[in-house]
């Protein structure tokens with residue numbers, strides 16, 4: 710009985726509203742006013758995609774931490790749906806992480822993540838679509854599943870969708886197109902980071918088998934300096950995702966969409 714009482718009393722962990730570790734240092738470096746503003750939250754993987762792109766390209770920007778569940782007016786003005794990431798460039802604003810990554814690419818500043826070859830670009834867009842449509846929704850299905858059989862089913866599907874991407878990647882790697890990080894890697898990186906920090910503790914997600922193509926990819930993402938610069942300490946992710954792992958009501962628009970069998974918002 711005591712253990713049930715303890716469980717009932719267990720304090721619910723909430724999402725964080727301030728970056729920690731290396732990500733906090735980056736936030737501080739980018740706190741000054743700039744014509745390019747990224748509205749984001751420290752725990753959000755969709756934001757992290759855009760944030761990594763800015764860091765990789767070394768484009769000057771201002772990082773503005775917002776709580777997307779409080780939906781401040783400054784965010785709603787850019788994105789009436791109140792989702793982050795949102796980008797403001799001068800008087801113009803836009804949202805949707807993939808669209809924003811393409812926008813930064815089109816600015817033509819810093820390194821290019823898509824390159825110039827039309828066929829390579831089309832291939833990257835194809836696999837970016839696979840990440841958005843088939844990998845990410847299965848990440849949430851897996852973390853939100855409560856019954857053991859549903860979790861096992863979701864784990865298989867999630868892994869299968871990842872392996873399709875691994876099979877489509879350059880054979881040597883370690884990144885999707887070869888030795889350099891590019892668009893598809895950045896699209897996937899935030900969820901790769903959350904395998905070890907979220908799916909492992911909450912669902913027992915296994916470490917990749919050493920020496921495999923998949924293991925080398927994960928290692929390369931974890932070791933990239935610009936990915937690291939946008940990553941908080943492990944506790945921030947563990948706490949922020951407890952509400953997904955418990956599938957608490959009204960966790961987020963993403964969680965609702967998954968529970969209702971819809972695509973990502």
Ligand SMILES: N[C@@H](CCC(=O)N[C@@H](CS)C(=O)NCC(=O)O)C(=O)O
Nearest residue numbers: 753755777792793805806961962974
């Ligand atoms: N499809 C969007 C998804 C963005 C998204 O769902 N962001 C979450 C935070 S990780 C959010 O803003 N949630 C607010 C809410 O659920 O109301 C994108 O790629 O930018």
